[in-house]
Amino acid sequence: MTERKNITIMGAGLVGSLLSLYLAKRGHKVDIYERRPDMRKILLDGGRSINLALSDRGFKALRGIGIEEAVRKVAIPMHGRMMHDEQGNLTFQPYGKEGQSIYSVSRAGLNAALMDLSEPNPDITYHFNRQLLDLDLRQSKATLRNHETGELEELHTEMLFGADGAFSMVRNAMQKTERYNYSQSYLEYGYKELTIPPAEDGGWALEKNALHIWPRGNYMMIALPNIDGSFTCTLFFPYEGELSFESIKTDDDLLNFFLQTFPDAIPLMPDLAEDYFSNPIGSLVTVKCFPWSFEDKALLIGDACHAVVPFYGQGMNAGFEDITVLDQMLDTFDGDWESLFKKFERRRKPDADAIADLAVMNFIEMRDKVADPRFLLRKKIEGRINQQYPDKWIPLYSMVTFTDLPYSYALETGREQDKIMKKVMKHIKAVEDYDKPEVQKLLEKQLVKKEKLKGYQAEKV
Amino acid sequence: MTERKNITIMGAGLVGSLLSLYLAKRGHKVDIYERRPDMRKILLDGGRSINLALSDRGFKALRGIGIEEAVRKVAIPMHGRMMHDEQGNLTFQPYGKEGQSIYSVSRAGLNAALMDLSEPNPDITYHFNRQLLDLDLRQSKATLRNHETGELEELHTEMLFGADGAFSMVRNAMQKTERYNYSQSYLEYGYKELTIPPAEDGGWALEKNALHIWPRGNYMMIALPNIDGSFTCTLFFPYEGELSFESIKTDDDLLNFFLQTFPDAIPLMPDLAEDYFSNPIGSLVTVKCFPWSFEDKALLIGDACHAVVPFYGQGMNAGFEDITVLDQMLDTFDGDWESLFKKFERRRKPDADAIADLAVMNFIEMRDKVADPRFLLRKKIEGRINQQYPDKWIPLYSMVTFTDLPYSYALETGREQDKIMKKVMKHIKAVEDYDKPEVQKLLEKQLVKKEKLKGYQAEKV
Known part of the structure; x- marks a missing residue:
């Protein structure tokens, strides 16, 4: 265990609340500041993002603090997509193999559960109704408005985590530093x-x-x-x-x-x-930025550094995975926070960029392609390939949703698989065609090529 | 001639000064506000971008106000690149055909010349030492610091052009509007x-x-x-x-x-x-943003909406071309400024994006590829193709530098030509190989393919 730190987290949303539990487990003292009132006492945000899809990456992070099963009990498994056409006809397309599902959870319910779990911890303190107005990163000085008293409060932040979402004020302060890369x-x-x-x-x-x-x-x-x-x-x-x-x-x-x-x-x-x-x-905004950290003083996490559009259902999952990755790095931590932050941002940035791009691409799939019988046939064929070659072929959606392979690897491998599928689908009119000798032969040949490539990529991962 | 407008230009740099002349020619009254003192009286900015490369697009804009020849006289033509290797050996590579050159001009000299030309115009007034601090786009209200008196001044801007460069304060105000797309x-x-x-x-x-x-x-x-x-x-x-x-x-x-x-x-x-x-x-920053206008009240122009890195020598040329394009649109103007601004930004945005990307790509060419004999051989072969097929093949560098074809068209056509050159160069060991029957045959076949594609693209331009 390294030196005990006084850590400030801006934002008591899903990522901020979960992060507090991980940091307290490592022996640090955590104060969380949240702009809004305690959501457990006041109903907020009608009409905005009431439920979310939780998948494997998210569950993995919840497992680390022992609440995976409790959350699964109040979540509703969704085994696939049910398409409704203009006449009300239904078509079902499973997301993955038997037993693989994504889970609909209440955003407020999950957030409240994380707060209920963390608040009794003597090392975690919540401060609601505190809005970050100004942040001097170099001086580690935050100015907050206390909405209960109307007064301004000054805060020294020994170490600050910005978990304050897509419109992050912590990131806003970083944007004012030299040569900051930013896009919205x-x-x-x-x-x-x-x-x-x-x-x-x-x-x-x-x-x-x-x-x-x-x-x-x-x-x-x-x-x-x-x-x-x-x-x-x-x-x-x-x-x-x-x-x-x-x-x-x-x-x-x-x-x-x-x-x-x-x-x-x-x-x-x-x-x-x-x-x-x-x-x-x-x-619907995509935010990309770099770097995510300022010296050993501040680190962005979750939407604050990689807000994505919702079409892959991965926004929360990606934020939770940030915490898993950070926690893994803390296992072998040598006490140098600045180099930890740098290592973290370098490791996560390509994956954050990849899921941002995947999410935009999936909008087209959802609004358009899923209505196309050829597309659904292709999904079935991919399912057959995965069945026959479980170690060599995982469909892109499954890599993103049901594994913790890096998003950037999934994107790259998905592109390779897409090229192969275009060749394969030329020979396919129905699912049965999958067993034709020419299809099997083509696939075998393509998989050998792909394996070589994959071996090369795996070295990079 | 439409209604005479009171126009405010922020920034008396190259683009702002030239724009004032074009707008006054159309009968408008122009006030230019500039943060810095009059550069003709005080030497500024030692060590920053002392000279610039002026090429065809820039000259075209200067021609419109009758100073092309005057500027050419104080500019130094550069006919090509002179490469210096580690031993001091020199290699020369011409930029284009005989007589095609880019011109080294003094940034300060050109700026001063534009000021000298515009200041005597009774419809153009310069206000130096005025720094834009705050801009309320909706209310058309600008707050400036007068650095001569130290006082704040308020200004009503009936119509505002933001020519205030890569770190534009006018753009900064636009960035605060809803759903603004921005990247640096x-x-x-x-x-x-x-x-x-x-x-x-x-x-x-x-x-x-x-x-x-x-x-x-x-x-x-x-x-x-x-x-x-x-x-x-x-x-x-x-x-x-x-x-x-x-x-x-x-x-x-x-x-x-x-x-x-x-x-x-x-x-x-x-x-x-x-x-x-x-x-x-x-x-070295690249700035992209969209939209460039706010209602009929404000329009960005030049670096303020498309700052690029300097490696294609097109930053100033692109800003000047904005003015050429806007002026062409004013030829058939119906009096609706808001739709003019919208038409302008939709027309120019793809070209601004293209030159931004080309400029980043050209850094690699300049710092690395020009030292490679194969690359220089390829340039020679491209010269031969251009000579043989002047209407069908213009090298990318020449399209950008010596024509006013849209940058986006140049980028796209350049990519096509790059694919063809990869095929052609497989058969080339020396310039003489260009005349080999197999090279000539390959090229002919590829050019037919390319022409089809080009015909299709031309419809889009």
């Missing part, structure tokens, strides 16, 4: 959350164990189940244009649009118009 | 300016009509001639690492490094150590 890019789409309440019998009005998608080419709606029997739907929709948030102005516009586009959802959404016109439009 | 990325290299004074006879100590390059793999030095007989050298060098700005601490370090690396330059640089240790290290 917005999709021309926003999102709006809508609700499907529980059915009359209290159960779920749609198949419970699936992520529902209404793919409509350049936009889409999705729905994830909640444990109370409801679904939270999210409409991803252009800000402007012929069919867009801008073009839908009245209840009639809305109803006509839904009747044409999502007819099977209308009877399930009694409060559609009210939800639609009272909920805010969320924006 | 720095190379891990800095630059330092050094001087080769005139020879004893008052002439140039190196070949005058060339851009000199000392390519050294991952870093390089270049030199451009000035009209007083001197050269301004720029060392592009890593910030950190074994050989870097960080590693060179003493006069001895510096001398040893130059003796090993640039031995032929040492006798020409009597003030090397003084220059090196007193001049600042400049940083």
